[in-house]
Amino acid sequence: xxxxxxxxxxxxLAPSDFYLFADMYKMFAGKRxxxxxxxxxxxxxxxxxxx
Numbered sequence: 001x002x003x004x005x006x007x008x009x010x011x012x013l014a015p016s017d018f019y020l021f022a023d024m025y026k027m028f029a030g031k032r033x034x035x036x037x038x039x040x041x042x043x044x045x046x047x048x049x050x051x
Contacts, residue, residue, distance in 0.1 A: 024046050033039045 024043070027046055028042065031042070033042070
């Protein structure tokens with residue numbers, strides 16, 4: 001095996017898209033979810049409200 005080092009500016013890395021979901025971050029702030037389904041429901045509600 002050969003060890004291949006990753007370059008710090010790899011074109012395979014996607015830039016952060018956090019700014020696209022800042023509203024979602026605010027909507028989820030302070031909420032705790034005990035099940036994945038709750039996250040899915042809240043996420044769907046977020047996108048439905050955007051339509």
